[in-house]
Amino acid sequence: MKLGSIEAGGTKFVLAVGNENFECVKRVQIPTTSPDETIQKTIAFFKENPVDSLGIGSFGPIDINKKHETYGFITSTPKVGWKNVDLLGQLKMALQIPMAFTTDVNASAYGEMMATNESSLVYFTIGTGIGGGAVQEGHFIGGVSHAEMGHQLVKRHAQDLDFAGVCPYHQDCLEGLAAGPSVKARTGIAGEDLPADHPVWDIQAYYIAQAAMNATLTLAPAKIVFGGGVMAKEGMLVRVQKEFVKLLNAYVALPTNVEEYLVLPVIADNGSATEGNFRLAKNELK
Numbered sequence: 001m002k003l004g005s006i007e008a009g010g011t012k013f014v015l016a017v018g019n020e021n022f023e024c025v026k027r028v029q030i031p032t033t034s035p036d037e038t039i040q041k042t043i044a045f046f047k048e049n050p051v052d053s054l055g056i057g058s059f060g061p062i063d064i065n066k067k068h069e070t071y072g073f074i075t076s077t078p079k080v081g082w083k084n085v086d087l088l089g090q091l092k093m094a095l096q097i098p099m100a101f102t103t104d105v106n107a108s109a110y111g112e113m114m115a116t117n118e119s120s121l122v123y124f125t126i127g128t129g130i131g132g133g134a135v136q137e138g139h140f141i142g143g144v145s146h147a148e149m150g151h152q153l154v155k156r157h158a159q160d161l162d163f164a165g166v167c168p169y170h171q172d173c174l175e176g177l178a179a180g181p182s183v184k185a186r187t188g189i190a191g192e193d194l195p196a197d198h199p200v201w202d203i204q205a206y207y208i209a210q211a212a213m214n215a216t217l218t219l220a221p222a223k224i225v226f227g228g229g230v231m232a233k234e235g236m237l238v239r240v241q242k243e244f245v246k247l248l249n250a251y252v253a254l255p256t257n258v259e260e261y262l263v264l265p266v267i268a269d270n271g272s273a274t275e276g277n278f279r280l281a282k283n284e285l286k
């Protein structure tokens with residue numbers, strides 16, 4: 001059995017082939033350019049490397065409601081040229097195999113949930129943008145659409161009251177205040193070049209901890225996993241854990257200690273979405 005994964009991101013598409021044990025046997029990255037070029041390259045890869053089914057985790061917003069005529073479309077994205085693109089339809093037409101379609105963060109949440117043997121899990125990516133996916137007993141949280149936890153509202157840090165925020169839709173939502181570009185907007189220095197002891201990381205951690213608190217209070221997951229470049233910064237997870245404990249103030253009991261509750265991905269090399277996609281692809285064959 002061969003399983004395929006497409007992690008469709010705003011800057012790159014990661015295409016992978018896995019075996020039935022969800023081990024990656026081939027993996028390539030292509031830059032996200034125009035929809036036509038990117039989708040044609042994706043189709044060419046899977047014609048050269050045939051798979052039995054495919055899991056797709058995409059940037060969004062996307063339409064995941066199978067009853068809609070626009071099911072499988074990337075919908076209202078601010079990414080130039082990608083609005084109202086029928087991603088799934090073009091792939092299905094060309095490849096004619098079963099496909100699962102969800103958000104990139106849902107795919108990551110699913111991969112991490114299965115890999116950690118939990119029954120529920122929330123996954124946040126804190127990078128160029130912020131997204132959150134949630135899965136409970138194998139089902140993704142959502143009704144008419146998928147969750148958009150990256151754009152939740154957060155309380156301002158006392159030392160951050162004058163910063164406008166960088167979200168083009170809401171300015172100072174979570175993504176506007178805590179995604180990677182907000183670091184550069186505040187300091188003039190890109191996050192990867194900013195020292196790990198710079199005070200702006202405490203401000204970032206304050207917002208990320210609020211997202212974790214909101215997820216805890218609204219979804220009560222067994223675990224919250226943080227991926228993405230901002231969380232890869234040295235010491236960031238510990239800052240978030242400390243802020244989270246302060247904010248929550250022991251109002252609810254956690255399923256475990258905070259070090260095991262707020263964690264980085266267990267799947268190495270940013271592979272959470274790929275493994276999740278393999279597993280979702282396999283489910284399509286049942």
Ligand code: ZN
Nearest residue numbers: 151167170173
């Ligand atoms: Zn926003």
